[in-house]
Amino acid sequence: MATITLDNVHKKFGDTEVIHGVSIEIAEGEFIVIVGPSGCGKSTLLRMVAGLETVTAGEVRIAGARVNETEPMDRDIAMVFQNYALYPHMSVFDNMAYGLKIARVPQPEIRDRVAAAAEMLQLEAFLNRKPRELSGGQRQRVAMGRAIVRKPKAFLFDEPLSNLDAKLRVQMRLEIKDLQKELGITSLYVTHDQVEAMTLADRMIVMNEGVAEQVGRPLDVYSNPGTEFVAGFIGSPATNFLSAEAVGESGRGAAKLGIRPEHARLCKPESGFVRGRMTYAEALGAETLLHLRLPDGALFTLRQDGGGSIPHEGDDCGIIWEERNQLLFLPDGGRL
Amino acid sequence: MSGMVEKRGLSYWMIHAGMILGVLLIFFPIWLAFVASTVSQADIVKPPMPLWPGDQFFENYRRALFSGVNAPVAVMLLNSAVMAIGIAVGKIIISLLSAFAIVYFRFPCRQLVFWLIFLTLMLPVEVRIVPTYEVVARFGMLNSYSGLIFPLIASATATFLFRQFFMTIPDELAEAARVDGSRPMRFFVDILLPMSRTNIAALFVILFIYGWNQYLWPLLITTDPQMNTIVMGIKQMFPSGDDFADWPVIMATSLLAMIPPVFVVILMQKLFVRGLMESEK
Numbered sequence: 001m002a003t004i005t006l007d008n009v010h011k012k013f014g015d016t017e018v019i020h021g022v023s024i025e026i027a028e029g030e031f032i033v034i035v036g037p038s039g040c041g042k043s044t045l046l047r048m049v050a051g052l053e054t055v056t057a058g059e060v061r062i063a064g065a066r067v068n069e070t071e072p073m074d075r076d077i078a079m080v081f082q083n084y085a086l087y088p089h090m091s092v093f094d095n096m097a098y099g100l101k102i103a104r105v106p107q108p109e110i111r112d113r114v115a116a117a118a119e120m121l122q123l124e125a126f127l128n129r130k131p132r133e134l135s136g137g138q139r140q141r142v143a144m145g146r147a148i149v150r151k152p153k154a155f156l157f158d159e160p161l162s163n164l165d166a167k168l169r170v171q172m173r174l175e176i177k178d179l180q181k182e183l184g185i186t187s188l189y190v191t192h193d194q195v196e197a198m199t200l201a202d203r204m205i206v207m208n209e210g211v212a213e214q215v216g217r218p219l220d221v222y223s224n225p226g227t228e229f230v231a232g233f234i235g236s237p238a239t240n241f242l243s244a245e246a247v248g249e250s251g252r253g254a255a256k257l258g259i260r261p262e263h264a265r266l267c268k269p270e271s272g273f274v275r276g277r278m279t280y281a282e283a284l285g286a287e288t289l290l291h292l293r294l295p296d297g298a299l300f301t302l303r304q305d306g307g308g309s310i311p312h313e314g315d316d317c318g319i320i321w322e323e324r325n326q327l328l329f330l331p332d333g334g335r336l
Numbered sequence: 337m338s339g340m341v342e343k344r345g346l347s348y349w350m351i352h353a354g355m356i357l358g359v360l361l362i363f364f365p366i367w368l369a370f371v372a373s374t375v376s377q378a379d380i381v382k383p384p385m386p387l388w389p390g391d392q393f394f395e396n397y398r399r400a401l402f403s404g405v406n407a408p409v410a411v412m413l414l415n416s417a418v419m420a421i422g423i424a425v426g427k428i429i430i431s432l433l434s435a436f437a438i439v440y441f442r443f444p445c446r447q448l449v450f451w452l453i454f455l456t457l458m459l460p461v462e463v464r465i466v467p468t469y470e471v472v473a474r475f476g477m478l479n480s481y482s483g484l485i486f487p488l489i490a491s492a493t494a495t496f497l498f499r500q501f502f503m504t505i506p507d508e509l510a511e512a513a514r515v516d517g518s519r520p521m522r523f524f525v526d527i528l529l530p531m532s533r534t535n536i537a538a539l540f541v542i543l544f545i546y547g548w549n550q551y552l553w554p555l556l557i558t559t560d561p562q563m564n565t566i567v568m569g570i571k572q573m574f575p576s577g578d579d580f581a582d583w584p585v586i587m588a589t590s591l592l593a594m595i596p597p598v599f600v601v602i603l604m605q606k607l608f609v610r611g612l613m614e615s616e617k
Contacts, residue, residue: 050515051515081508085506098516102518103517
């Protein structure tokens with residue numbers, strides 16, 4: 001267990017800077033999720049903490065000690081890779097024990113620690129199998145086991161669930177969360193999936209184009225996005241953006257108005273803030289997503305409970321929301 | 337499988353008959369050589385040539401193995417084996433290491449080094465044989481195993497093959513090993529080597545036969561009959577001018593020369609196939 005500190009960390013590949021100065025303090029035992037679209041630099045940031053990429057400028061500290069020049073093995077971290085990176089010719093046991101063997105941990109202790117991790121992950125029956133004889137979820141567990149047996153200062157996860165099918169992803173997500181709570185090891189988790197970010201994180205870092213746009217607790221980030229990008233990226237279906245002018249909100253210099261699908265309601269065409277023509281509805285059972293075409297051609301998504309009445313295709317509707325729920329953004333994307 | 341069994345009709349037998357005929361056709365010269373190695377010299381030169389084995393089998397093979405024409409075949413077989421194994425093992429070790437360096441380390445002129453190695457593909461032994469001979473002679477390696485082996489050990493082909501194979505191994509594996517605390521040579525021995533064993537087995541077969549069949553190089557640098565290799569030895573048994581040729585012994589030698597490569601192919605094929613099946617997902 002340890003704190004991790006990123007202090008104004010920059011990364012350049014050749015002449016292109018991909019990380020433009022990220023700073024965060026991670027407390028002991030905290031679960032931090034870095035989320036962002038592909039190419040935003042989130043994996044690079046994680047790999048810098050791991051020591052697999054050099055740090056161009058700034059400082060990475062683990063447990064208070066600067067590790068910029070330290071090899072990955074000496075940072076006392078464990079990493080779970082997207083494609084698991086299991087050694088194909090080794091049994092599950094050997095895969096988990098490899099790091100300990102290199103560290104010259106005595107044989108009996110290796111056996112105990114692997115056995116304990118295998119029990120925790122329900123892998124006891126597979127210890128003698130090779131990775132190719134395992135299913136995706138089991139391989140994922142082996143990769144987790146390899147990280148656990150090391151008893152590292154920190155876990156680093158690089159999109160560990162993106163190769164699993166949807167159902168398994170949900171299940172593994174819960175297991176990871178449980179395990180992290182139980183072991184209390186500081187964790188840094190990279191994902192492009194905002195559901196994973198929302199459910200796993202104690203705090204999350206929303207990254208965009210090499211900048212940490214917002215750091216905060218998931219629900220705070222959701223209800224109070226700091227920038228237009230965060231409002232659009234976090235939440236599914238995504239926040240609707242309208243030009244502030246169209247809804248008469250341009251007064252204080254706002255350029256855009258964001259409204260989440262669950263905050264908007266339908267009403268009579270003449271009493272709505274904007275009008276929309278019903279295009280199609282997705283009835284998902286518990287909820288229904290209504291897609292309306294606005295006069296400027298953009299689509300507006302509105303979410304209502306499954307029981308509500310659904311307008312016919314082509315009907316003109318008004319859209320209304322409570323003013324406290326609207327998010328106003330400046331022309332540069334910042335929050336008003 | 338069941339589908340294949342049900343197709344046993346006339347065509348099945350026709351195809352088999354055709355294949356057996358083909359095999360017999362290819363096997364016939366070897367059979368003739370075998371027959372020739374079991375009869376006496378007089379039987380061979382008297383037409384028509386015999387088609388069934390004679391009674392001189394043990395006599396001819398004993399003469400070939402222990403006295404031969406210039407040097408006993410047993411000695412030549414040993415020389416060939418040392419040379420072929422030396423070349424195959426040496427080539428594999430060197431190409432594994434150089435491919436490892438080229439793929440996993442960033443050093444200045446990495447691409448240049450790779451292309452230099454690749455360039456040597458275009459220079460067969462025969463082209464550089466005179467300067468190579470000069471070098472080997474000055475090192476005093478004529479008539480020695482090291483002289484037979486070392487000049488043939490560098491291999492662009494094998495380096496290239498291992499490079500291609502290493503490049504298919506995901507980077508994450510190397511990174512996982514780094515995080516696990518494995519230093520480069522440890523990664524090489526613990527991870528890369530076991531993963532390459534199928535390729536190593538296949539290359540060993542090819543390189544062993546390459547080494548075994550070397551003719552020109554041993555002919556040049558071995559003048560002592562005790563250092564002759566089997567392939568050049570056979571050629572030297574042929575009579576020059578009006579000399580008398582001991583055909584039964586020559587044929588026995590030829591057959592003996594075939595046994596080790598065949599043995600290696602069969603032995604390694606098992607390893608090779610097992611390796612293939614194991615790496616299959």
